Amino acid sequence: MKLNDLMKRLSTVGRFLATTVFCVSAVAFVWQGAFFSNTAAMAAPAATLIAEADISSQVQDNLNKGAKLSKDFIEDTKERVERTANKNTDRVEQATDDNGSVVERKANRDEARIYKRAEEDAARTKEQVDRSKNAVESAIDTIKDAFSN
Numbered sequence: 001m002k003l004n005d006l007m008k009r010l011s012t013v014g015r016f017l018a019t020t021v022f023c024v025s026a027v028a029f030v031w032q033g034a035f036f037s038n039t040a041a042m043a044a045p046a047a048t049l050i051a052e053a054d055i056s057s058q059v060q061d062n063l064n065k066g067a068k069l070s071k072d073f074i075e076d077t078k079e080r081v082e083r084t085a086n087k088n089t090d091r092v093e094q095a096t097d098d099n100g101s102v103v104e105r106k107a108n109r110d111e112a113r114i115y116k117r118a119e120e121d122a123a124r125t126k127e128q129v130d131r132s133k134n135a136v137e138s139a140i141d142t143i144k145d146a147f148s149n
Contacts, residue, residue, distance in 0.1 A: 056140050056143075056144050059140060060137060060140060063133055063136055063137065064133070066133075067129050067130070067132075067133045070129045071126050071129060074122050074125050074126055074129070075122065077122070078118045078119065078121070078122040081114065081118045082114070082115055082118055085110070085111045085114040085115060085118075086111060088107070088111070089107045089108060089110070089111040092104055092107035093107070
């Protein structure tokens with residue numbers, strides 16, 4: 001059943017209204033949180049500067065933990081991809097009775113290519129994790145320097 005032109009327009013208007021209501025309510029909740037924030041911290045800004053060193057070290061510790069978890073996840077994913085490639089190659093070899101057919105050779109080449117790509121992708125992704133971590137650490141150091149002056 002096709003929708004006629006009027007129903008299409010009503011559907012579009014309905015989606016637009018739903019999106020608008022959602023965005024307005026999200027802005028209202030965020031705005032409300034800003035008005036009910038802790039005003040005691042604003043009255044004594046020196047206390048926040050004293051705690052700033054502890055906070056920055058906590059952030060950097062959490063950043064290092066997060067980077068390690070990300071790298072572990074990347075390594076685990078790489079190993080799963082390699083196991084799956086090996087399992088698929090074994091299935092092809094079993095199906096072709098290990099006779100060295102064209103399909104078997106193609107499966108072996110594909111397995112080698114998958115291993116190579118998995119290693120390259122994992123290395124690139126880990127490098128990006130390191131770059132992101134370093135960028136955040138430099139931003140934290142810059143903020144600390146700005147508050148210490």
